[in-house]
Amino acid sequence: TQLLEQSPQFLSIQEGENLTVYCNSSSVFSSLQWYRQEPGEGPVLLVTVVTGGEVKKLKRLTFQFGDARKDSSLHITAAQPGDTGLYLCAGNTGGFKTIFGAGTRLFVKA
């Protein structure tokens, strides 16, 4: 069974702090996505990474795909209350199915 483990499960920080969340697996993925889900809504795609070692930036968010394409990280600089939400990573292995992690729930206090 393919698994994507996300850590930490829960993170509560003050506005302005930096943070990193992790997504790890023993499986190799052809691509990996990060989604953000706000309460009462569906997940929204943030980014897709494809190449081992790839780094993508989206404003204050930096995404990295591991060299072996088994893990990924999301770093947020100077977190804001609007960053609050559930962050999900999802891996593709080339078929029609996508494997989702259980998520990191982030709360940014003003």
Added chain:
Amino acid sequence: NAGVTQTPKFQVLKTGQSMTLQCAQDMNHNSMYWYRQDPGMGLRLIYYSASEGTTDKGEVPNGYNVSRLNKREFSLRLESAAPSQTSVYFCASTRTSGSINEQFFGPGTRLTVL
């Protein structure tokens, strides 16, 4: 461009009742999916449809059936609801490019089975 729409948004059922969750997408995607989301367990795949006319079981298909009515619409049916099916249900359609599957989700249906 509405993206992915789902109805209803909320539903309460009694054990043994049946219902159909509706999903439609206007992005011309071939693949559509049904997931359930439970606390601490992430998104679990119930059924998917790789293209119009085909459906396949996912990780947790028991107690559910699906119909891919046309390219736009993919419905999920609970024939005899059980309390274990209390969950939030999400429909998604997928933009596929090679080995990349990017999913676009609806707003969800919050189902409670008493």
